[in-house]
Amino acid sequence: MLKTCLENVRAGCPLVHSITNYVTVNDCANVLLAAGASPIMSDDAGEVEEITALCRATVLNIGTLNERTIQSMLLAGQKANALAHPVVLDPVGAGASALRTSTCRLLLREIKFNVIRGNISEIKALALGSGSTQGVDAALADQITDANLAEAVAYIRAFSRQTGAIIAVSGAIDVVSDADRSYIIKNGHPAMSKITGSGCMLSALVAAYLAANPANPLEAAAAAFVLMGLAGEKAAAVSAGTGSFRTNLLDAVSTITAEDLKAGAKIVEF
Amino acid sequence: MLKTCLENVRAGCPLVHSITNYVTVNDCANVLLAAGASPIMSDDAGEVEEITALCRATVLNIGTLNERTIQSMLLAGQKANALAHPVVLDPVGAGASALRTSTCRLLLREIKFNVIRGNISEIKALALGSGSTQGVDAALADQITDANLAEAVAYIRAFSRQTGAIIAVSGAIDVVSDADRSYIIKNGHPAMSKITGSGCMLSALVAAYLAANPANPLEAAAAAFVLMGLAGEKAAAVSAGTGSFRTNLLDAVSTITAEDLKAGAKIVEF
Amino acid sequence: MLKTCLENVRAGCPLVHSITNYVTVNDCANVLLAAGASPIMSDDAGEVEEITALCRATVLNIGTLNERTIQSMLLAGQKANALAHPVVLDPVGAGASALRTSTCRLLLREIKFNVIRGNISEIKALALGSGSTQGVDAALADQITDANLAEAVAYIRAFSRQTGAIIAVSGAIDVVSDADRSYIIKNGHPAMSKITGSGCMLSALVAAYLAANPANPLEAAAAAFVLMGLAGEKAAAVSAGTGSFRTNLLDAVSTITAEDLKAGAKIVEF
Numbered sequence: 001m002l003k004t005c006l007e008n009v010r011a012g013c014p015l016v017h018s019i020t021n022y023v024t025v026n027d028c029a030n031v032l033l034a035a036g037a038s039p040i041m042s043d044d045a046g047e048v049e050e051i052t053a054l055c056r057a058t059v060l061n062i063g064t065l066n067e068r069t070i071q072s073m074l075l076a077g078q079k080a081n082a083l084a085h086p087v088v089l090d091p092v093g094a095g096a097s098a099l100r101t102s103t104c105r106l107l108l109r110e111i112k113f114n115v116i117r118g119n120i121s122e123i124k125a126l127a128l129g130s131g132s133t134q135g136v137d138a139a140l141a142d143q144i145t146d147a148n149l150a151e152a153v154a155y156i157r158a159f160s161r162q163t164g165a166i167i168a169v170s171g172a173i174d175v176v177s178d179a180d181r182s183y184i185i186k187n188g189h190p191a192m193s194k195i196t197g198s199g200c201m202l203s204a205l206v207a208a209y210l211a212a213n214p215a216n217p218l219e220a221a222a223a224a225f226v227l228m229g230l231a232g233e234k235a236a237a238v239s240a241g242t243g244s245f246r247t248n249l250l251d252a253v254s255t256i257t258a259e260d261l262k263a264g265a266k267i268v269e270f
Numbered sequence: 271m272l273k274t275c276l277e278n279v280r281a282g283c284p285l286v287h288s289i290t291n292y293v294t295v296n297d298c299a300n301v302l303l304a305a306g307a308s309p310i311m312s313d314d315a316g317e318v319e320e321i322t323a324l325c326r327a328t329v330l331n332i333g334t335l336n337e338r339t340i341q342s343m344l345l346a347g348q349k350a351n352a353l354a355h356p357v358v359l360d361p362v363g364a365g366a367s368a369l370r371t372s373t374c375r376l377l378l379r380e381i382k383f384n385v386i387r388g389n390i391s392e393i394k395a396l397a398l399g400s401g402s403t404q405g406v407d408a409a410l411a412d413q414i415t416d417a418n419l420a421e422a423v424a425y426i427r428a429f430s431r432q433t434g435a436i437i438a439v440s441g442a443i444d445v446v447s448d449a450d451r452s453y454i455i456k457n458g459h460p461a462m463s464k465i466t467g468s469g470c471m472l473s474a475l476v477a478a479y480l481a482a483n484p485a486n487p488l489e490a491a492a493a494a495f496v497l498m499g500l501a502g503e504k505a506a507a508v509s510a511g512t513g514s515f516r517t518n519l520l521d522a523v524s525t526i527t528a529e530d531l532k533a534g535a536k537i538v539e540f
Numbered sequence: 541m542l543k544t545c546l547e548n549v550r551a552g553c554p555l556v557h558s559i560t561n562y563v564t565v566n567d568c569a570n571v572l573l574a575a576g577a578s579p580i581m582s583d584d585a586g587e588v589e590e591i592t593a594l595c596r597a598t599v600l601n602i603g604t605l606n607e608r609t610i611q612s613m614l615l616a617g618q619k620a621n622a623l624a625h626p627v628v629l630d631p632v633g634a635g636a637s638a639l640r641t642s643t644c645r646l647l648l649r650e651i652k653f654n655v656i657r658g659n660i661s662e663i664k665a666l667a668l669g670s671g672s673t674q675g676v677d678a679a680l681a682d683q684i685t686d687a688n689l690a691e692a693v694a695y696i697r698a699f700s701r702q703t704g705a706i707i708a709v710s711g712a713i714d715v716v717s718d719a720d721r722s723y724i725i726k727n728g729h730p731a732m733s734k735i736t737g738s739g740c741m742l743s744a745l746v747a748a749y750l751a752a753n754p755a756n757p758l759e760a761a762a763a764a765f766v767l768m769g770l771a772g773e774k775a776a777a778v779s780a781g782t783g784s785f786r787t788n789l790l791d792a793v794s795t796i797t798a799e800d801l802k803a804g805a806k807i808v809e810f
Contacts, residue, residue, distance in 0.1 A: 022292040022562040023569050023581050029293050029466035034512045039466065040363065041293050044336040047367035054366060066584040066608070068336070093580065096594060097587035194794065196569035196579060241791025242574045251511025254464065292562040299563050299736035304782045309736060310633065311563050314606040317637035324636060338606070521781025524734065 002265055003258035005213050005223035010036035014211035017055040019043045019073050021063025024197035031201040034254035037208035043069045048076040057085055057211035059203055062100055063092035070103055077111035086114040086210035090203035095125025114210055115221050117168040117203040120144055127159045144173045153182050153270055168221050170202060176222040183222040186266040187229025189236040195246045202228045230264040272535055273528035275483050275493035280306035284481035287325040289313045289343050291333025294467035301471040304524035307478035313339045318346040327355055327481035329473055332370055333362035340373055347381035356384040356480035360473035365395025385491050387438040387473040390414055397429045414443045423452050423540055438491050440472055446492045453492040456536040457499025459506040465516045472498045500534040542805055543798035545753050545763035550576035554751035557595040559583045559613050561603025564737035571741040574794035577748035583609045588616040597625055597751035599743055602640055603632035610643055617651030626654040626750035630743035635665025654750055655761050657708040657743040660684055667699045684713045693722050693810055708761050710742060716762040723762040726806040727769025729776040735786045742768045770804040
């Protein structure tokens with residue numbers, strides 16, 4: 001299934017529309033191209049519906065939210081819903097400000113998301129309407145470990161049931177789950193948290209994988225997580241610091257084959 | 271002539287003003303520096319005329335168009351016209367939305383462009399007021415091949431006659447043409463389409479080359495295309511994936527000499 | 541002291557809020573992570589005060605100024621002042637337009653800056669309300685040399701006395717000075733001026749170093765300059781062009797140890 005998911009992206013070259021932050025937007029475009037998909041970024045309310053309609057998936061990322069783009073996100077997300085295109089929410093820094101938290105609530109109310117991809121702090125902020133956010137990283141107290149895994153999965157499934165979305169939580173241990181089934185993924189490397197954009201790129205990949213694998217969204221999202229984590233492992237093995245790690249991460253995404261993905265996956269169903 | 275064009279950029283270090291998209295803006299700044307030019311980006315209507323006046327060329331790139339920057343583009347373009355500075359239009363995604371197409375028409379009506387640099391789909395969208403755009407890439411049916419080259423050149427010359435601009439079309443085969451004379455360039459590498467920004471960077475280089483070679487704009491634009499294509503070839507030969515390709519592309523632009531450019535050029539007058 | 545400054549950043553992992561330009565924002569985020577700090581970028585007036593309050597330092601960078609973000613800068617800077625968090629001004633291109641100069645004056649009037657970090661042209665533009673700016677680089681006539689060093693230091697100290705800020709001037713010779721004491725730093729490499737973002741990244745590092753070393757702000761700012769300059773030297777020694785230089789610069793920032801910093805520093809008190 002992992003192999004098929006990757007092959008479908010490379011064969012189908014899905015065009016993905018991202019309304020995203022200007023910190024990591026270039027990385028998001030490049031990771032989509034590296035994976036075999038195609039990016040388009042547009043955020044003006046006057047065109048986002050048309051751009052969404054041209055694409056096969058949409059990502060809404062609130063990393064550098066502003067009043068102008070909130071409206072654009074609503075329009076794009078609702079258009080994607082109308083067309084039954086997958087929509088991914090990346091609630092960057094949810095909980096860090098009232099604006100971020102209230103915008104997430106607004107988006108969750110007005111748009112049906114197929115996947116919500118964040119760290120556990122962000123997911124908790126959405127679920128609880130509270131939670132502390134240390135910049136864009138998960139607070140230490142909120143990390144998923146082998147010890148609290150069962151509790152975390154139960155929490156995540158409950159939020160999936162509430163939202164109807166696959167909840168895809170990245171961290172040292174990843175959990176990709178719908179209301180009933182969960183994948184636990186242990187690919188990845190700590191170096192991924194020493195560059196900006198690991199999370200944003202992962203959300204973009206999830207959108208591309210969903211677009212190309214519409215019949216198996218949970219497996220598609222999990223495959224995107226395995227790909228990103230495996231790329232992080234491969235990049236870390238050949239990097240001399242954080243600059244080359246970023247470069248090598250894109251190299252790895254662009255060269256990992258379906259066979260590599262299967263061979264390197266550290267994934268179990270929970 | 272190619273050699274002189276490159277040497278004039280490195281000797282003159284032209285300052286180039288770009289109103290451009292936030293996806294590839296960093297790449298555009300870095301490619302200008304790599305080529306020996308100097309970048310400045312500014313997009314607020316309150317200052318763009320002054321910034322344009324400080325510079326020797328202006329690029330208007332509609333990649334992430336919004337209502338605020340359209341007004342800034344008009345002001346900057348008209349100021350550049352008044353000062354007889356070269357102005358380059360990069361109609362990213364023209365045809366993908368009504369906003370993009372109508373904005374291009376507005377810009378073409380209000381500003382005299384020296385060069386319009388796009389892929390053939392974008393150029394067709396401008397010329398016909400129609401055309402399909404697959405994200406930022408030329409649709410397959412619209413690619414210029416040896417078989418349809420004569421037809422393509424005739425089409426491009428007609429659009430040049432209509433607009434008064436040099437039409438610079440990038441693809442597997444590039445065409446850089448005014449109403450009477452055309453250069454066909456076969457430098458480049460498919461890897462260039464697997465990173466974001468190849469086209470945007472090329473538009474920035476065209477502006478720098480025009481600024482430094484005011485007596486020979488057609489040759490200057492063609493030289494910028496040869497430089498970018500040759501850099502793509504050199505980068506592809508030493509890259510391990512799309513991440514390192516992007517890095518190596520900038521390395522190549524920064525190290526290609528006038529001799530290299532002449533020796534590596536695959537250019538003919540048509 | 542240099543060693544302690546670096547160690548305090550790595551141990552304390554200060555979260556830094558940047559309201560900055562979209563040209564180099566990704567580089568700024570990555571250099572903060574490379575140095576052991578943590579970045580957050582936000583620029584909407586509706587949330588910047590909350591984000592500032594979460595952080596331990598704030599950077600205001602006017603590189604791609606617009607009316608919307610000026611208001612956000614005022615709110616963030618005043619909030620940082622109220623919380624006694626360090627605030628760094630990067631007056632990119634001050635003097636290049638009336639908007640940039642008047643905005644700097646407004647920010648200087650309404651916010652107490654701990655450090656103003658620019659090239660000598662920008663600092664002169666702030667000090668004199670005049671000055672010519674060649675894009676983002678110091679005009680040649682304005683460079684600090686051994687011959688004019690005493691004069692430059694006197695000028696910089698006077699501006700420090702006037703503003704109450706540490707004035708941190710980057711160039712071939714750096715001067716980091718308050719009204720009474722000055723450090724002269726000769727680390728660095730000309731390649732740093734051939735990529736975009738060297739200055740912006742340095743301003744971000746200064747903010748992180750001040751946050752982690754509140755008792756010694758002058759030494760902290762100087763240490764950030766030594767780190768950036770030393771990283772430039774190390775990167776230049778192993779780079780094949782401007783693309784790899786940028787990558788290697790981040791590698792160097794991420795791997796330079798406290799011992800390296802002390803051993804490689806070219807710093808004297810003036």
